Amino acid sequence: MRSHYCGDVNESLVDQEVQLCGWVHRRRDHGGVIFVDLRDREGLVQVVFDPDRHEMFAAAERIRSEYVLRVVGKVRLRPEGTVNSDMATGQIEVLGLELEVLSQAETPPFQLDDDRVSEEHRLRYRYMDLRRPEMFQRLKIRSNITRVLRDFLDNQGFLDVETPILTKATPEGARDYLVPSRTHQGSFFALPQSPQLFKQLLMVAGVDRYYQIVRCFRDEDLRADRQPEFTQLDIETSFMDEDQIMALTEEMLREVFAKVLEVALPNPFPRMPYAEAISRFGSDKPDLRIPLELIDIDDVLKDVEFKVFSGPASDPKGRVAALRLPKGAELSRKEIDDYTKYVGIYGARGLAYIKCNDVAAGREGLQSPILKFLPDEAIATIMQRTGAEDGDLVFFGADKANIVNESLGALRVKLGHDRGLVKRGWKPLWVVDFPMFEWDEKDDRYTALHHPFTAPSSDISPETLQENAATALSRAYDCVLNGTEVGGGSIRIYREAMQTAVFRTLGISDEEAQDKFGFLLDALKHGCPPHGGLAFGLDRLVMLMTGASSIREVMAFPKTQSASCLLTNAPSQVDDKQLRELGIRQRAQQASK
Numbered sequence: 001m002r003s004h005y006c007g008d009v010n011e012s013l014v015d016q017e018v019q020l021c022g023w024v025h026r027r028r029d030h031g032g033v034i035f036v037d038l039r040d041r042e043g044l045v046q047v048v049f050d051p052d053r054h055e056m057f058a059a060a061e062r063i064r065s066e067y068v069l070r071v072v073g074k075v076r077l078r079p080e081g082t083v084n085s086d087m088a089t090g091q092i093e094v095l096g097l098e099l100e101v102l103s104q105a106e107t108p109p110f111q112l113d114d115d116r117v118s119e120e121h122r123l124r125y126r127y128m129d130l131r132r133p134e135m136f137q138r139l140k141i142r143s144n145i146t147r148v149l150r151d152f153l154d155n156q157g158f159l160d161v162e163t164p165i166l167t168k169a170t171p172e173g174a175r176d177y178l179v180p181s182r183t184h185q186g187s188f189f190a191l192p193q194s195p196q197l198f199k200q201l202l203m204v205a206g207v208d209r210y211y212q213i214v215r216c217f218r219d220e221d222l223r224a225d226r227q228p229e230f231t232q233l234d235i236e237t238s239f240m241d242e243d244q245i246m247a248l249t250e251e252m253l254r255e256v257f258a259k260v261l262e263v264a265l266p267n268p269f270p271r272m273p274y275a276e277a278i279s280r281f282g283s284d285k286p287d288l289r290i291p292l293e294l295i296d297i298d299d300v301l302k303d304v305e306f307k308v309f310s311g312p313a314s315d316p317k318g319r320v321a322a323l324r325l326p327k328g329a330e331l332s333r334k335e336i337d338d339y340t341k342y343v344g345i346y347g348a349r350g351l352a353y354i355k356c357n358d359v360a361a362g363r364e365g366l367q368s369p370i371l372k373f374l375p376d377e378a379i380a381t382i383m384q385r386t387g388a389e390d391g392d393l394v395f396f397g398a399d400k401a402n403i404v405n406e407s408l409g410a411l412r413v414k415l416g417h418d419r420g421l422v423k424r425g426w427k428p429l430w431v432v433d434f435p436m437f438e439w440d441e442k443d444d445r446y447t448a449l450h451h452p453f454t455a456p457s458s459d460i461s462p463e464t465l466q467e468n469a470a471t472a473l474s475r476a477y478d479c480v481l482n483g484t485e486v487g488g489g490s491i492r493i494y495r496e497a498m499q500t501a502v503f504r505t506l507g508i509s510d511e512e513a514q515d516k517f518g519f520l521l522d523a524l525k526h527g528c529p530p531h532g533g534l535a536f537g538l539d540r541l542v543m544l545m546t547g548a549s550s551i552r553e554v555m556a557f558p559k560t561q562s563a564s565c566l567l568t569n570a571p572s573q574v575d576d577k578q579l580r581e582l583g584i585r586q587r588a589q590q591a592s593k
């Protein structure tokens with residue numbers, strides 16, 4: 001049907017006949033001549049219909065936006081003065097010789113080049129939305145990225161192995177999506193939150209190097225930029241330590257950035273211990289493009305009379321930190337109030353600050369409601385430690401450490417963006433030396449910071465694990481890119497005694513461990529190699545690489561924030577018959593759509 005894509009017609013084809021298929025992007029009637037911009041995934045080309053050919057011209061008069069056409073025509077240079085330099089094919093046009101309407105179209109639900117269309121509308125008519133060139137470009141880049149990733153891993157001897165989608169519920173942090181079993185009524189499959197245990201079993205099986213581009217499912221409340229189903233590049237290897245795994249996978253990222261974006265990422269990626277990331281940036285995924293840092297001043301303030309500072313400064317679970325904003329003294333009262341509200345989202349009860357007008361003049365050169373509470377030497381040390389200069393502003397956070405970290409960490413990023421301080425370019429980072437466990441105040445027990453199959457650092461034995469739970473470090477690593485966690489993984493436990501010790505530390509009884517993870521514990525008894533791996537969030541990686549504003553923009557058919565599909569209306573009610581077959585009866589309160 002077709003000799004060329006519309007977007008590929010160029011001067012080299014002048015005087016030749018081409019056969020094109022595509023959608024009517026725009027149709028213009030110009031005093032007896034009809035111009036149609038014909039569009040396909042590769043771009044637009046202008047087709048001209050002359051009135052001399054009556055029948056074809058009459059047909060051209062009836063075509064509307066988004067009709068699907070087949071056109072046979074002759075390529076010619078555009079007349080002098082009508083060249084369109086904004087268009088890739090703007091030097092030429094195609095004189096229509098034959099026209100066939102393959103498909104008609106109703107009035108489009110929105111103009112493809114209208115960028116004010118709501119996301120709801122776009123999702124409802126996603127097939128129209130995907131006709132927009134920037135959407136197609138993202139799908140194309142995504143496809144390029146996965147191809148380069150696969151090529152790299154294939155060349156390194158990795159095997160692409162599929163793992164089950166209908167599987168067993170495993171607690172890995174989030175809520176499971178459940179699927180009722182018809183053949184075992186009352187029992188449920190879970191959709192995998194990740195293939196974690198299967199990839200470990202593949203290592204026990206001797207597969208040695210595994211990868212999979214795999215859909216994962218987590219039934220979380222969709223805060224921020226999450227999707228109920230998302231894609232991971234999942235990797236596992238045997239007989240490699242964390243340094244080798246990080247080296248190999250960062251090589252893979254360098255390759256994909258070089259091949260897809262022609263960008264050279266650093267070699268090697270820098271590494272930073274978790275504790276340092278939290279202390280300097282208030283976050284375990286610091287955006288290193290932003291040159292602002294949290295500075296500890298607990299020691300300076302623990303004895304001052306001002307309780308707002310001395311309280312958290314002398315509390316082992318508290319923290320007082322300063323954040324210097326260069327040229328921040330120019331912030332208005334209103335801007336400072338807005339930042340105070342902003343840190344409130346993270347639980348901060350206030351946002352103290354000092355404006356630095358003339359640092360050399362000491363107290364007199366500074367401006368702040370809190371100055372009167374602070375002794376001279378504390379002020380001097382704060383100025384000196386933060387490196388404050390004339391015209392700067394220093395913010396303070398004083399509270400429970402996690403509140404200070406989260407609020408100042410978020411403020412740091414917001415200031416970076418608001419004040420144009422974000423450096424251009426790519427800043428990858430490995431965060432390492434994570435704590436093994438986190439104390440969960442609500443449940444009064446430890447939870448695994450990564451997941452329960454992560455190995456503790458090598459100086460810990462199963463016998464000493466429990467008593468060192470608060471301070472034990474793990475062999476986990478996260479890959480952070482420009483402030484987004486794009487990947488994470490760990491060296492795994494490969495001995496049953498250690499796996500059991502971890503379950504016990506997490507408050508999982510031996511029976512529960514047997515019930516939920518018996519198959520893993522059994523496998524560990526049958527010759528398990530030392531192994532480890534990681535998973536990259538493919539959607540996030542593609543989002544960053546395409547400069548998209550959300551992962552929804554790089555998925556063909558994403559769901560809404562409330563986990564529904566506006567295109568198909570899923571989830572939806574099912575027939576009673578289907579439920580009966582599954583042995584399921586709905587409670588009186590029908591699930592809302």
Ligand code: ASP
Nearest residue numbers: 194196489490533534535
């Ligand atoms: N399964 C982990 C996750 O989904 C990644 C890993 O440890 O390999 O986060």
